[in-house]
Amino acid sequence: ExxxxxxxxxxxxxxxxxxxxxxxxxxxHNAMYWYKxxxxxxxxxxxxxxxxxxxxxxSVPSRFSPECPNSSHLFLHLHxxxxxxxxxxxxxxxxxxxxxxxxxxPGTRLTVT
Amino acid sequence: xxxxxxxxxxxxxxxxxxxxLRCNYSYGATPYLFWYVQSPGQGLQLLLKYFSGDTLVQGIxxxxxxxxxxxSSFNLRKPSVHWSDAAEYFCAVGAGGYQKVTxxxxxxxxxxx
Numbered sequence: 001e002x003x004x005x006x007x008x009x010x011x012x013x014x015x016x017x018x019x020x021x022x023x024x025x026x027x028x029h030n031a032m033y034w035y036k037x038x039x040x041x042x043x044x045x046x047x048x049x050x051x052x053x054x055x056x057x058x059s060v061p062s063r064f065s066p067e068c069p070n071s072s073h074l075f076l077h078l079h080x081x082x083x084x085x086x087x088x089x090x091x092x093x094x095x096x097x098x099x100x101x102x103x104x105x106p107g108t109r110l111t112v113t
Numbered sequence: 114x115x116x117x118x119x120x121x122x123x124x125x126x127x128x129x130x131x132x133x134l135r136c137n138y139s140y141g142a143t144p145y146l147f148w149y150v151q152s153p154g155q156g157l158q159l160l161l162k163y164f165s166g167d168t169l170v171q172g173i174x175x176x177x178x179x180x181x182x183x184x185s186s187f188n189l190r191k192p193s194v195h196w197s198d199a200a201e202y203f204c205a206v207g208a209g210g211y212q213k214v215t216x217x218x219x220x221x222x223x224x225x226x
Contacts, residue, residue, distance in 0.1 A: 004156070043203065043216040056213055090156055099145045099164065099209045104156030 003027065006091050006105035013081065014113055021076040021108050023091030031097060032074040034066060035090040037107070043090075049074065050097065081112045115140040117206045119217035126194050127225050134189040134220050136178075136204030145207040146187040147214070148178055152200045160202075163187065174198070199224045 004025045013019050025032065034046040048056035049068040063085075065077040074091055088109050092102040116139045126132055138144055145164050149157040161172025168180040178189045187204060201221045207214040 042218045045213050048213060058213075092156070097209065099207060101147060101159040101162050102157075102214065104149075104158070106154070106156045 004091060004093055004103050004105035006089075006108050008108060009106065010109045010111075012111045012113060013078070015081060015083075017081075018077070018079040020078065021089055021091075021110075023074040023076075023105055025072055025074075025091075025093040025103070025105075027093060027095075027103060029093035029095050029103070030071050031094045031100075032068060032071070033092040033094075033102065034074065034076050035092065037088040037090055038086075046076075078110075081110075083112050086110055086112045115144060115206045115208055115215050117204050117215055117217040119202075119204055119220050121220045122218070123221045123223070125223040125225060128196050129193050132189075132191045132194045132198070132222070134202050134204075134222070136187045136189065136217060137185050138187060138204075138206040139185065140206060140208060142208070143182075145209055145214075146178075146180060147205040147207070148172065148176070148187075148189045149203045149205060149216075150174075150200045151203065151219075157203060160189070194222075194224055196224050196226070198222060 007022045032049045036044040045058050046060045047066040052068050067075040088107045090107045091105040094100040094102045118137045147162045148160040151157045160176045161170045163170045163180050201219045203219045204217040205214050
C-alpha cells in the first residue's frame, strides 16, 4: 500500500469514550501532521512531528493526545471529547519541513454524540 | 508569521470556461507557496508549488499559477474547466524550515454544464 492511510474512516463516539485515530505513511517522510477540518472554518493545524519529535502543538486541548512511535506512524488519542470536536481529522506527511509539499490521508470523519 | 487570504468562498463556472482562483499572502521574505485540491470525502492533493525560479508554475491536471511579488499574489488558473474539477481549492504559504504551513480558507468551485 502506498501514500498516507488513515483508520478508521468514520468514527462515532460518546463524550465519555476513549478512542484512537491511526495514520500511517509509506513514503519515507520524516514529518507528520494532524489537522482538524470543520465546516466553514479554515484548516487547523493541531500537531507536527519531525523525526518523531513534536515540534508544534497549536494550543490543542489536552483531550487530544498525539503519539508518534516512529516516522511512519502517528496516532491521535481521544478522550472525553465535546460535540464541537466533531470534524474531519486529516493526517499528512512531508519529506522534511515546511518547504516540502504535504501528502494527505483521506481523513477520519469523527462524530461526537 | 505568514498569512494567506482566499477572497472567494464559492465560484461557479461553466464547463469549458476559463478559471482563476485568487490567493494573496503576507510574508516578509520569499515564501513557499502551494495550491491543493480537495474532492468531497478526500484529503488534500497538491496541484503545484513555488519557491523560486520561473514565476509561472505548471501543475497537474492542466493547472498553472503565477507568483506576483509586487501584488503578493499566487493565483491559480486553468484555461478550460472540466466537470471533474469541481472541488475545493486551498492556497497555502510556508516559511521554510520547520515552521508550519498556513492554509487559506478555501474556494469551493462548482462547474455547471
